[in-house]
Amino acid sequence: MNVRASAVQVLVQVLGEGRSLATALPPILNRTAVRDRGLLRELCHGVCRWYFRLQRQLDRLLARPLAVTEYGVRALLLIGLYQLWHLRVPDHAAVSETVAAARQLRKPWAAGLINAVLRAALRRKQELAALLESDSEAGTAHPRWLLARLRQDWPDDWPAIVAANNSRPPFVLRVNSRRLAREDYRLRLAEAGHSADAVPGVPTALLLAEPTDAATLPGFAEGWVSVQDAAAQLAAALLEVRPGQRVLDACAAPGGKTGHLLECEPNLQLTALDGDAGRLERVRDTLRRLRTDARLIAGDAARPADWWDGIPFDRILVDAPCSATGVIRRHPDIKLLRRESDIAALAEQQRAILVGLWPLLRPGGRLLYATCSVLRQENDRVIAAFLAAQPDAVEWPIAAGWGRALPHGRQLLPGEATMDGFYYAGLSKPPAAAPGA
Ligand SMILES: C[S@@+](CC[C@H](N)C(=O)[O-])C[C@H]1O[C@@H](n2cnc3c(N)ncnc32)[C@H](O)[C@@H]1O
Structure with a gap:
């Protein structure tokens, strides 16, 4: 199945049924070819990360609102926009692959709509960018209530919190000090082609330069390391x-x-x-x-x-x-x-x-x-x-x-x-x- 169509299957559960990505994504990820898993994860996480911005842009681009129950078509449109703004997929491929996904999801009627909306997005890029200045939800990609709470609790720090929330998370390991020293494991990682740095002040934490499938890490199955953020450590x-x-x-x-x-x-x-x-x-x-x-x-x-x-x-x-x-x-x-x-x-x-x-x-x-x-x-x-x-x-x-x-x-x-x-x-x-x- 087209990766975009698989991403729709995940996102309709989040948008339509209120299920978490942690619940909805893994079963579909497991049915996806290994080479496509990174893109599937990226599309699902990316659409959620920028949802409040993408949805506002979509509202502006649609001549008539979609029926509330058209979660699949809405998810596809959001996926299309996400690719245009955030991925290095050529524009024409982003549009044609998203249109192809609509056909695969048996929504052929939506193919023309998706094509038109994504092409309009490219044409009206400046107008959509201006929207971010005037609308705090779109600008920060955060729901209004949460933004208000962050401003109230962290009057000086809320912009940094918003920026961190919208960033990709680091991939951090906890080295099992009963098995081996952090530096020894760092060297093992280097031999396996993974570059990692010690996290200062957290004696068991290693920050990997690139995220990876934990199960493939040296000694993971034997309990040498676990995936855990340094703050939790x-x-x-x-x-x-x-x-x-x-x-x-x-x-x-x-x-x-x-x-x-x-x-x-x-x-x-x-x-x-x-x-x-x-x-x-x-x-x-x-x-x-x-x-x-x-x-x-x-x-x-x-x-x-x-x-x-x-x-x-x-x-x-x-x-x-x-x-x-x-x-x-x-x-x-x-x-x-x-x-x-x-x-x-x-x-x-x-x-x-x-x-x-x-x-x-x-x-x-x-x-x-x-x-x-x-x-x-x-x-x-x-x-x-x-x-x-x-x-x-x-x-x-x-x-x-x-x-x-x-x-x-x-x-x-x-x-x-x-x-x-x-x-x-x-x-x-x-x-x-x-x-x-
Ligand atoms: C933040 S998670 C814990 C993460 C865990 N300590 C770790 O480091 O992997 C919170 C956990 O609390 C559990 N929980 C929620 N309400 C609870 C309750 N009243 N009694 C016991 N556990 C509860 C949830 O099921 C969830 O697994």
């Missing part, structure tokens, strides 16, 4: 785990941080919990590949009465469900799928998880709260509200060379030091007073 060190400790990874799937914790200290009594039993299977796969193990539980972190054995934990990692607004460059469909009303609901879920898990922390223990959000409602404001309501919770300030201190916790913005947008805050419970003291 900060969690394990922040938790400061020690041999023999009981550790709860409370929102564990797909197991990126679970694996890293066990690479840092294999002698842990580690419980990996996730509310989604299906996703918990991915933790099992991750740990099997890394040749390590943990106790896996499917359960709601906010309702420990359903699954907790009553023995407290020395360390708890809460990598909370969040808006993922710090990783938009990796998941550009977030801009289409997330709604403003989600943010308050997520903040409430985050609060409920912290409240639910707090009694499980041993006095003297530490809890690390993390999100891949840049919205303060999910980050320092959640921690501020929790500290105000929980008299035995104390913040341990994170002193670090990365990110910036907020009134509570520390924030990395996307693109800073190559990293994803991430938030970390540390909470501890004072040791219990000695009897009679």
Whole structure:
């Protein structure tokens, strides 16, 4: 099948059914010839990345609006525009291949429309460029509500956040320090033809010059390396785990941080919990590949009465469900799928998880709260509200060379030091007073 037609099959699921690229793309990618997979991924991610701009241009180019249900034709038109502005496909090939895809998708009636719209786009390039100046959604390729939030939370930094969100993400590996040193793996990569650089300040992180299929990397199947952004690699060190400790990874799937914790200290009594039993299977796969193990539980972190054995934990990692607004460059469909009303609901879920898990922390223990959000409602404001309501919770300030201190916790913005947008805050419970003291 024509790659553009395959991209339509993915994009109609995103545009029409609200499914994520992470769900919709892999099955179609697997049915696509290996040589076409890069272009398929590029078209799907690219259209989502620039959706708010391309859609506005399309509205301007169409003499009459398309029927709302014509998701396939709309996706094809967006794919056509994306190719014209962002890919090095010659204009005539971009137009003819997109028209051919309409025929393959049994939409022959749309062939003439697609041809006319794409040719008009080339003719009216200047007019379409001017649209970006007058319309902030089109100009930034961000939905209005998110843009307003970014401006409010980051009055000086929002343009850099927008630019980072619209950039292609770096491809970062975590070297399993139990297996080999980062520099040794870098040399192995070089032998295999991959150029990589160490990420300063993150001892296990390597930034590859070009993205690649992780499964083809040296030692990947044997657990020498994992794909994980450097910002996510900060969690394990922040938790400061020690041999023999009981550790709860409370929102564990797909197991990126679970694996890293066990690479840092294999002698842990580690419980990996996730509310989604299906996703918990991915933790099992991750740990099997890394040749390590943990106790896996499917359960709601906010309702420990359903699954907790009553023995407290020395360390708890809460990598909370969040808006993922710090990783938009990796998941550009977030801009289409997330709604403003989600943010308050997520903040409430985050609060409920912290409240639910707090009694499980041993006095003297530490809890690390993390999100891949840049919205303060999910980050320092959640921690501020929790500290105000929980008299035995104390913040341990994170002193670090990365990110910036907020009134509570520390924030990395996307693109800073190559990293994803991430938030970390540390909470501890004072040791219990000695009897009679
Ligand atoms: C940000 S992801 C975790 C990523 C993971 N820590 C890693 O590093 O690979 C958040 C996870 O929280 C899970 N989750 C959401 N609500 C939950 C709840 N109430 N209890 C437990 N897990 C939950 C989701 O299923 C999702 O897998």
